[in-house]
Amino acid sequence: MISADPHASQPIGFRPLYLQVKATLLRRLVDGVWLPGTALPSEGQLAAEIGVSQGTVRKALDELAAENIVVRRQGRGTFVAEHDERRILFQFFKLVPDDGERRFPESAVLDVAIGEADEAECTALGIDRTVRVVRIRRLRSFQAKPLVLETLSLPQHLFPGLETAPVPNNLYSLYARRYGVTIAHAREKLKAVALLPDDATLLGVAPGSPALKINRVALSLDGSPVELRVSLCLTEEVHYLSDLR
Structure with a gap:
């Protein structure tokens, strides 16, 4: 007491x-x-x-x-709270079409792999090089137009079997329901970059095209980092909206 x-x-x-x-x-x-x-x-x-x-x-x-x-x-x-689409749109997905109408993007999984953590993953997730991570790459679109190329890295021991399961559009809901890991907060770093050829091809633009790179570390309820998400975003028809309070 x-x-x-x-x-x-x-x-x-x-x-x-x-x-x-x-x-x-x-x-x-x-x-x-x-x-x-x-x-x-x-x-x-x-x-x-x-x-x-x-x-x-x-x-x-x-x-x-x-x-x-x-x-x-x-x-x-x-x-x-649940990680329904409305919550994700207003709390975690900050890209908004220039017409102002918030929409949840469609997702297509490109590949899922397992490997030892690299230096960036170790730093972001607070793990060492012996820890294996699940890496998910997916393409996110608005009305079939590619918008975001995402690479997600997650410690495999926190999400066993994720690499063999269907990957839903709403991953945060899956983390909570299946693994008991609730995403409470996230830290983001934004940077303007020029797209490399392979990334540009997947997004359907020319190599060297400008993009917004968003590096996000998602934290669970106890403040532990559980997901690294690196997103390459085309911003010709969308903008990043942050509601400062």
Whole structure:
């Protein structure tokens, strides 16, 4: 039980009580106590169980909702967020057609392979060279027009059997449902590049054509890096939209 006394002695690294409650709830999500789409106990139930006030629980849940980890539904309660297409469009897929209408791209898998991690994968995923990774390459399109060439790298031990299973368009939903790995956050680096010949051919443009390179590391609920995704994006008819708050 978490101490509910805010005036108790504060050790080094003390965190406000609501952040301690938030960490407790996150740990339960990581451990699979509540699966995506399921309802959490009421604020009153959680408060009684953890040993804090209902207001403290509400503040912790508000933080989780702001991070899109849980969803508040008026009159129904609080639910673990799912990686449906709407959430991915607004939280993780930042390329928007110039007409402003958000659309989820179609995907075609080019190849799936397994190999030892290279230097970039080791750095991004926090693994060593002995770890084997699953690499997925796919082409993503809007209305059959190639838009993004993606290469995804994932530690094989976290996603056993992924290399032999069908690869759906919505991978984040698969990670959560099949492997219990929920993507909570991602870090991205953007850079303008000129396309190499092989990549340009797959995207249907001339070698040396300009593209936006997006290097994304996806993090699970506990902050561990679980996916490296490198995307080469054509931007003649789309733009990268970031909603800064």
